[in-house]
Amino acid sequence: MKPDIQKKIQHLFHRSGFGERYSVIESLNDTYIEKIVDGIFRKSDSFTDLKMESSYTLPSGKDPGQLTDKERKVLQKKSREEIREMNTKWIYKMANEDSFLREKMTLFWHGHFACRSRVSRFCINQNNTIRKHALGKFGDLLTAISKDPAMLQFLNNQQNRKSSPNENFARELMELFTLGIGNYTENDVKEAARAFTGWGFDKEGEFRFRKGAHDFGEKTFLGFSGKFSGEDIIRIILENKQTARFITAKIYKFFVNEEENVNITDKLSEGFYDSGYDVSLLMKRIFKSEEFYDEKNIGTRFKSPVELIAGLIKLLDLKFQNPSALMRLQSALGQVLFNPPNVGGWPGGKSWIDTSSLMLRMKMPEQLFMASKIEFDYKINIEEDDEAVTEMNEKRKLMQMRILNAEVNTHKLVSDFGKYNSNELVDKMCSYFLQVPAGRKKSKLIEEYADRTGKEDLIESVAMRIMSLPEFQLC
Amino acid sequence: MKTYGRRIFLKNAAVISASLLTPGFLKSLPEKYKSKTGSEISYNGKKLVMIQLSGGNDGMNTLIPTRNDSYYRLRPGISISSDKALRLTDEAGLNPVMTGVRSLYDNGQLSIINSVGYPNPDRSHFRSMDIWQSASSSDEYLDTGWIGRYLDSDCSSCVHPYSAIEVDSALSMALKGRERSGIAIKDPSQLYSGSKRDFFSELARSGGTGYDNDELAYLYKTLSDITLSADYIYENSSIYKSAFEYPSGEFCRNLKTIAGMINSGFETSVYYVSLSGFDTHVGQTGRHERLLKELSDGIKVFSDDLAHGGTFGDTLIVCFSEFGRRVKENGSKGTDHGSANNLFIIGGNLKSAGLYNKMPDLEKLVDGDIIHEIDFRSVYSTILRKWLGADDVKILGKDFGDMKFC
Numbered sequence: 001m002k003p004d005i006q007k008k009i010q011h012l013f014h015r016s017g018f019g020e021r022y023s024v025i026e027s028l029n030d031t032y033i034e035k036i037v038d039g040i041f042r043k044s045d046s047f048t049d050l051k052m053e054s055s056y057t058l059p060s061g062k063d064p065g066q067l068t069d070k071e072r073k074v075l076q077k078k079s080r081e082e083i084r085e086m087n088t089k090w091i092y093k094m095a096n097e098d099s100f101l102r103e104k105m106t107l108f109w110h111g112h113f114a115c116r117s118r119v120s121r122f123c124i125n126q127n128n129t130i131r132k133h134a135l136g137k138f139g140d141l142l143t144a145i146s147k148d149p150a151m152l153q154f155l156n157n158q159q160n161r162k163s164s165p166n167e168n169f170a171r172e173l174m175e176l177f178t179l180g181i182g183n184y185t186e187n188d189v190k191e192a193a194r195a196f197t198g199w200g201f202d203k204e205g206e207f208r209f210r211k212g213a214h215d216f217g218e219k220t221f222l223g224f225s226g227k228f229s230g231e232d233i234i235r236i237i238l239e240n241k242q243t244a245r246f247i248t249a250k251i252y253k254f255f256v257n258e259e260e261n262v263n264i265t266d267k268l269s270e271g272f273y274d275s276g277y278d279v280s281l282l283m284k285r286i287f288k289s290e291e292f293y294d295e296k297n298i299g300t301r302f303k304s305p306v307e308l309i310a311g312l313i314k315l316l317d318l319k320f321q322n323p324s325a326l327m328r329l330q331s332a333l334g335q336v337l338f339n340p341p342n343v344g345g346w347p348g349g350k351s352w353i354d355t356s357s358l359m360l361r362m363k364m365p366e367q368l369f370m371a372s373k374i375e376f377d378y379k380i381n382i383e384e385d386d387e388a389v390t391e392m393n394e395k396r397k398l399m400q401m402r403i404l405n406a407e408v409n410t411h412k413l414v415s416d417f418g419k420y421n422s423n424e425l426v427d428k429m430c431s432y433f434l435q436v437p438a439g440r441k442k443s444k445l446i447e448e449y450a451d452r453t454g455k456e457d458l459i460e461s462v463a464m465r466i467m468s469l470p471e472f473q474l475c
Numbered sequence: 476m477k478t479y480g481r482r483i484f485l486k487n488a489a490v491i492s493a494s495l496l497t498p499g500f501l502k503s504l505p506e507k508y509k510s511k512t513g514s515e516i517s518y519n520g521k522k523l524v525m526i527q528l529s530g531g532n533d534g535m536n537t538l539i540p541t542r543n544d545s546y547y548r549l550r551p552g553i554s555i556s557s558d559k560a561l562r563l564t565d566e567a568g569l570n571p572v573m574t575g576v577r578s579l580y581d582n583g584q585l586s587i588i589n590s591v592g593y594p595n596p597d598r599s600h601f602r603s604m605d606i607w608q609s610a611s612s613s614d615e616y617l618d619t620g621w622i623g624r625y626l627d628s629d630c631s632s633c634v635h636p637y638s639a640i641e642v643d644s645a646l647s648m649a650l651k652g653r654e655r656s657g658i659a660i661k662d663p664s665q666l667y668s669g670s671k672r673d674f675f676s677e678l679a680r681s682g683g684t685g686y687d688n689d690e691l692a693y694l695y696k697t698l699s700d701i702t703l704s705a706d707y708i709y710e711n712s713s714i715y716k717s718a719f720e721y722p723s724g725e726f727c728r729n730l731k732t733i734a735g736m737i738n739s740g741f742e743t744s745v746y747y748v749s750l751s752g753f754d755t756h757v758g759q760t761g762r763h764e765r766l767l768k769e770l771s772d773g774i775k776v777f778s779d780d781l782a783h784g785g786t787f788g789d790t791l792i793v794c795f796s797e798f799g800r801r802v803k804e805n806g807s808k809g810t811d812h813g814s815a816n817n818l819f820i821i822g823g824n825l826k827s828a829g830l831y832n833k834m835p836d837l838e839k840l841v842d843g844d845i846i847h848e849i850d851f852r853s854v855y856s857t858i859l860r861k862w863l864g865a866d867d868v869k870i871l872g873k874d875f876g877d878m879k880f881c
Contacts, residue, residue, distance in 0.1 A: 299688065299690075299691075300688060300689075300690050301690070302690060332644075332645060341601075341605070341618075342602065342605065342616050343616070344616045344618070347618040350653075350690075350693060351618060351651065353693065353694060353697055354646045354651060354656045354658075354659075354697065355636075355646065355656065355658045355659065355697055355700055355701045355704070356644065356645050356646050356658075356659040357645070357646070358694065358697045358698060358701065359701060362675065362698075363675075436688055436691055441681040442678070442681060442682075445674070445677055445678060445681055448677075449674055465674060468674065468675075468678075469678070470678075470682070470691065470694035470695055470698055471691065471694075473694055474688075474690055474691060474694070
């Protein structure tokens with residue numbers, strides 16, 4: 001394989017997904033990048049929902065407010081378990097499915113439309129709504145999210161009534177989801193909030209427009225006046241080119257480089273706007289652009305905890321014996337799916353790395369390979385989940401040592417790299433595992449620590465050491 | 476499938492016996508840590524110990540308004556009678572288990588500030604803790620902590636990677652800055668052995684500097700922070716061995732670790748430690764008292780330990796919680812989430828001891844909660860400006876004034 005081409009192909013798979021197996025990278029070495037990109041998009045044409053038969057249902061005929069304490073506790077516990085199960089299923093979906101681009105996009109929007117709900121059914125539905133529109137028209141996604149029970153609940157639009165408007169949703173819609181701060185006035189927030197009065201959901205978790213609570217009066221929003229509905233507000237926001245710029249910049253920062261290149265994003269956002277906010281088209285343009293493969297964009301992204309874990313699952317066929325261990329790992333690394341820190345989402349970038357998270361990241365491969373224990377406990381950050389918090393505080397005392405029970409299967413790795421002789425092995429594996437060169441000193445160090453008992457041991461020990469490098473945290 | 480055993484890799488452990496860091500590396504601080512003004516680094520020796528009570532401590536049953544009829548009326552099941560409370564003033568007494576803190580009060584080493592909070596209080600644990608840790612307003616989302624921004628501010632007391640230490644397994648947001656962050660350490664000896672043995676210490680040495688890639692440079696800088704701190708802690712922690720007997724439990728063990736560091740003369744300005752379990756919705760009394768006893772006994776030994784080491788006068792201990800609890804008890808002999816709360820400041824050299832301000836007005840509640848009278852950021856600004864000698868306005872984004880406790 002030509003090293004520079006290999007690096008570019010790997011770059012594409014890291015950024016559009018969660019990395020790719022060595023054998024696949026090898027097989028694509030003579031293929032034009034454009035064709036590989038098209039192939040990736042084709043694979044995301046068909047996809048499946050995150051499937052979860054939720055057993056979370058309210059006892060017949062009851063409103064959530066009518067539940068007895070006991071009923072509510074049973075329900076909350078069930079919901080927590082289901083959210084945990086979903087978390088695991090989704091991370092495996094990212095790692096294992098052909099439609100990885102769609103999953104990556106879903107992860108991006110999951111952070112963009114950051115939301116938390118204690119109701120598992122709401123979480124599942126929202127996740128599938130995002131997945132459905134992830135590569136479609138942004139306007140469709142935005143509309144669907146604006147009518148999504150989890151979001152309406154999270155941003156208090158259920159309480160947004162003509163008699164007492166609640167501005168939370170309207171504000172975040174503009175500040176975080178579309179225009180960005182500074183591109184609207186406080187008055188625009190107030191007027192938009194009026195337009196969204198009455199948008200809520202029923203106890204079945206279906207969107208409901210409650211006419212009685214809606215303010216049908218005249219509103220002035222971003223310089224336009226009329227008897228605007230919520231849909232009108234969304235339309236006006238989409239007609240504003242700033243929305244295209246805001247979304248494009250965020251996508252660029254996530255997929256290309258934390259540091260925005262305004263010359264590039266301006267052009268991209270023009271195209272995005274003209275296409276009617278076609279996300280697929282925008283992403284294709286990015287992945288096919290020369291700029292994307294520029295040296296300065298390769299190996300300069302800190303893998304988020306979820307990207308790191310999904311990548312490890314893919315590389316090592318990791319099997320976690322119990323889903324809560326996987327959740328704890330996410331928590332210790334600083335990113336739990338379905339549990340963003342706040343409506344702003346995960347800040348990302350450098351914020352993933354501090355002294356303790358870096359130590360954990362660097363030691364994790366060793367712990368995984370040695371089938372031993374990773375010691376960490378995690379900080380409680382579950383929203384107002386009093387029972388869970390209490391429960392965990394109790395456990396915390398008992399379980400100083402939390403065990404990350406995971407199994408590694410290196411069969412594929414061994415078969416992929418078995419053909420190389422021991423002199424070239426470290427180089428070959430470094431070029432595959434790392435998007436930034438490790439350099440001679442570190443290669444030598446890896447050599448020194450390699451286990452030469454047999455070929456398998458050699459491959460495994462080299463893989464383990466490479467994955468412990470700070471370089472491995474970048475893609 | 477093959478399951479990995481411990482058989483491999485271990486044999487290499489013997490290869491590495493050299494010291495983690497070359498002496499020269501230890502002595503020369505990375506460029507990042509040299510003061511930008513080029514002035515001599517001067518460490519004023521002042522220490523801050525933040526004790527975070529997680530879950531929302533019930534301040535009403537911590538400092539009891541012993542002459543307030545509303546308190547007894549609203550809490551028929553869980554109030555503490557005035558004859559049981561440890562009397563501080565005519566109006567106030569401490570929870571009976573807090574004999575340790577009471578003796579600090581008697582020595583003029585305790586200041587209690589009532590009704591501390593912020594406008595438009597948020598009653599979610601998570602969000603309110605974020606607000607306290609980031610020092611934001613309730614409608615503002617920051618992703619750095621106030622101590623992290625203090626580290627970023629490049630003041631003379633915060634130049635080391637070990638300038639702020641959290642005794643825990645993961646770093647709280649409070650200690651995360653943009654450019655610099657504190658370091659989380661659970662067990663210093665483990666950190667050292669963790670960094671010293673094998674591959675990682677070698678890596679830290681061979682890592683070095685000079686990366687074009689900013690992200691990679693940042694990773695290696697963080698790695699060098701780990702090893703630099705680990706080495707510093709290892710070299711210095713054996714200087715002082717505490718002879719004091721601390722109560723059992725993780726929290727007190729952590730306090731002992733901190734006392735060891737302070738008395739060994741660590742040039743660390745901020746220590747951070749938490750005690751959790753204060754979310755007492757149900758059957759509050761027994762549980763709350765166990766926690767307060769752990770806290771009070773721990774603080775007392777800690778203070779004695781520091782006094783013995785001659786460092787208590789240079790130390791300020793602050794006890795806070797993300798919110799207080801509803802004044803009225805709930806139907807399960809517990810309390811629900813509230814807002815403003817009291818805050819304890821302890822030190823060997825306080826400017827103002829005793830009750831700092833009046834007890835909360837229980838006749839004027841909002842949604843059943845105490846109205847805040849003092850913004851928690853005024854407490855921070857006072858500490859930053861007067862204790863740590865830092866630029867509080869830059870760190871907090873605005874001037875919150877200063878108070879008189881230190």
